[in-house]
Amino acid sequence: MISIPQTTSFILALATLLETALASDNGLALTPQMGWNTWNTFACNINEDTILGAAKALKKLKLDEYGYHYVVMDDCWSLHQRNATGYLQYDPVKFPKGIKHLADEIHALGLGFGMYSSAGRYTCGRYPGSLNFEEKDADLFAEWEVDYLKYDNCHNEGQSGTPLISYNRYEVMSRALNKTGRPILYSMCNWGEDSPWDWAPTIANSWRMSGDIVNVFDRYDDRCPCDDYICRLPGHHCSIMNIINKAAPLGQKAHTGAWNDLDMLEIGNDNLDYEEQKLHFSIWAMVKSPLIMGHDIMHTSKQTLEILTNKDIIDLSQGNWGVAYRSYKKEHSQLWLQDSKDKSGNIVVALINNGDKDDDFSIHFEDIFLDEWDRRKVGYQVTDLWTKEDLGVVKHKLKVKVKRHGIFVGKLAFAGDPNVKPKVKKYHAEPDEL
Numbered sequence: 274m275i276s277i278p279q280t281t282s283f284i285l286a287l288a289t290l291l292e293t294a295l296a297s298d299n300g301l302a303l304t305p306q307m308g309w310n311t312w313n314t315f316a317c318n319i320n321e322d323t324i325l326g327a328a329k330a331l332k333k334l335k336l337d338e339y340g341y342h343y344v345v346m347d348d349c350w351s352l353h354q355r356n357a358t359g360y361l362q363y364d365p366v367k368f369p370k371g372i373k374h375l376a377d378e379i380h381a382l383g384l385g386f387g388m389y390s391s392a393g394r395y396t397c398g399r400y401p402g403s404l405n406f407e408e409k410d411a412d413l414f415a416e417w418e419v420d421y422l423k424y425d426n427c428h429n430e431g432q433s434g435t436p437l438i439s440y441n442r443y444e445v446m447s448r449a450l451n452k453t454g455r456p457i458l459y460s461m462c463n464w465g466e467d468s469p470w471d472w473a474p475t476i477a478n479s480w481r482m483s484g485d486i487v488n489v490f491d492r493y494d495d496r497c498p499c500d501d502y503i504c505r506l507p508g509h510h511c512s513i514m515n516i517i518n519k520a521a522p523l524g525q526k527a528h529t530g531a532w533n534d535l536d537m538l539e540i541g542n543d544n545l546d547y548e549e550q551k552l553h554f555s556i557w558a559m560v561k562s563p564l565i566m567g568h569d570i571m572h573t574s575k576q577t578l579e580i581l582t583n584k585d586i587i588d589l590s591q592g593n594w595g596v597a598y599r600s601y602k603k604e605h606s607q608l609w610l611q612d613s614k615d616k617s618g619n620i621v622v623a624l625i626n627n628g629d630k631d632d633d634f635s636i637h638f639e640d641i642f643l644d645e646w647d648r649r650k651v652g653y654q655v656t657d658l659w660t661k662e663d664l665g666v667v668k669h670k671l672k673v674k675v676k677r678h679g680i681f682v683g684k685l686a687f688a689g690d691p692n693v694k695p696k697v698k699k700y701h702a703e704p705d706e707l
């Protein structure tokens with residue numbers, strides 16, 4: 274028997290400790306995750322048929338070919354009691370063949386399967402939560418071959434209020450998931466409490482940054498009382514514009530494998546008009562939020578499908594683009610920018626008209642090329658990413674018509690003499706690229 278000196282064994286123990294992992298080391302969500310979740314359409318009325326039906330519809334619509342991969346089962350899948358050895362039990366009426374069978378069927382379609390729990394005593398629907406049962410639950414999820422965990426914040430027994438308290442609670446599940454040995458995408462849902470963008474990137478693949486979304490374009494509602502991202506009561510019934518305004522400064526905190534989650538998509542649900550839905554989808558893609566559909570996918574309209582499958586907009590989420598940022602916010606309009614990460618110097622410009630009438634806007638190059646002054650002097654060829662129209666070469670400013678509650682999203686490509694190509698600043702490196 275070899276005796277290891279005490280210092281060596283201490284170093285070994287330390288090394289083992291440091292090795293215990295971070296969810297962002299799970300190799301997942303290298304681009305923001307895409308998929309579908311049961312909640313916005315079915316709430317608690319889920320069962321094997323609804324979920325498998327949705328998975329098959331996703332496949333039939335070929336949405337997987339656009340990147341929609343995960344089928345996520347939200348709350349209300351379990352029984353109200355753990356079993357005698359402390360494990361969660363699925364509801365055998367809703368899932369007569371069990372969850373593993375459901376996962377197998379979803380995998381057979383080439384899709385990923387998502388599971389739900391809460392970092393609390395109960396889930397939001399008052400089923401047993403995973404707080405203090407993290408390892409047991411993670412093991413069970415891994416045994417069922419789950420690929421994704423949405424992890425909520427209800428009934429957290431007061432374990433919030435400082436970033437460290439929240440971090441510690443969510444980190445336990447991150448560690449438990451890693452310990453299973455199965456790569457499981459970790460989607461934190463703590464509604465932006467205690468500024469998760471500051472501490473979640475090393476433990477999770479995404480974190481919600483606001484209270485729950487509602488399919489309303491822009492309306493104050495006391496159930497979602499905050500206008501700002503620092504918020505003591507995140508709530509729910511947060512409108513599309515409310516979430517966009519909270520998300521605007523947070524893009525700088527996102528990086529590969531670690532994304533701000535603006536909540537599930539309301540595309541294809543009632544109430545939002547065509548323009549509002551295109552605006553919603555564009556900004557979610559540009560800020561690299563997960564793109565998780567929430568509509569009744571088995572009854573997807575042509576218009577809904579058209580929005581959800583706009584390849585140019587999806588590319589802003591999944592392609593070689595940085596995270597979008599806001600150039601200005603006026604009373605009835607906002608300008609958003611998204612830089613290409615390659616050397617082309619291409620830039621995407623999005624003008625939101627949140628006013629109540631169709632309007633004309635001039636977008637000045639001073640507001641587009643914020644840091645690189647010499648780029649304001651040359652011309653750019655402009656393509657509208659929704660109409661696919663070529664708008665020709667523009668200089669100094671770009672004039673656009675934008676419908677009420679609509680958005681213009683245009684790609685600007687340098688169109689000058691290649692010999693006088695203006696210097697393009699190196700793309701601001703993300704933390705994981707340093």
Ligand SMILES: *[C@@H]1O[C@H](CO)[C@@H](O)[C@H](O)[C@H]1NC(C)=O
Nearest residue numbers: 294295298299451454455456
């Ligand atoms: C667990 O964490 C380690 C270290 O960060 C990482 O190399 C490994 O891929 C992770 N495993 C899983 C299953 O997430």
Ligand SMILES: *[C@@H]1O[C@H](CO)[C@@H](O)[C@H](O)[C@H]1NC(C)=O
Nearest residue numbers: 356357358359360361362413
């Ligand atoms: C509780 O559930 C786990 C996981 O499904 C199972 O392995 C265990 O046998 C169950 N315990 C009892 C007492 O039924």
